[in-house]
Amino acid sequence: MRVTHISVVGLFAFFFFLVIIFLGSYYLVNLILAVVATAYETQRRNVETALEEEKRELLSEKVVIFAYLLFLYFIFSWFINILYNGIDYFLISYLYSNYF
Numbered sequence: 001m002r003v004t005h006i007s008v009v010g011l012f013a014f015f016f017f018l019v020i021i022f023l024g025s026y027y028l029v030n031l032i033l034a035v036v037a038t039a040y041e042t043q044r045r046n047v048e049t050a051l052e053e054e055k056r057e058l059l060s061e062k063v064v065i066f067a068y069l070l071f072l073y074f075i076f077s078w079f080i081n082i083l084y085n086g087i088d089y090f091l092i093s094y095l096y097s098n099y100f
Helices: 005-009 011-085 087-095
Strands: none
Touching: none
């Protein structure tokens, strides 16, 4: 009679370790997928935060540029008004109108 490995160890041990191998590999695959999904989610949140910060910076730069252009518009409109109407009209209409 030839002795095999299964007959020495037992049929129960063979199926037990077979189940452990399949369930263990299933558990490890799920664990690895969960870690990868968590890493992707964290990276996505970091990218969204960076994009929102960049959007806020661009918006603040646009506001500053708009304010500067508005300031230049008023300065140049006053300058054109002085050139067109003369300095006396400018002094009377702009400077003294707030006090009357």
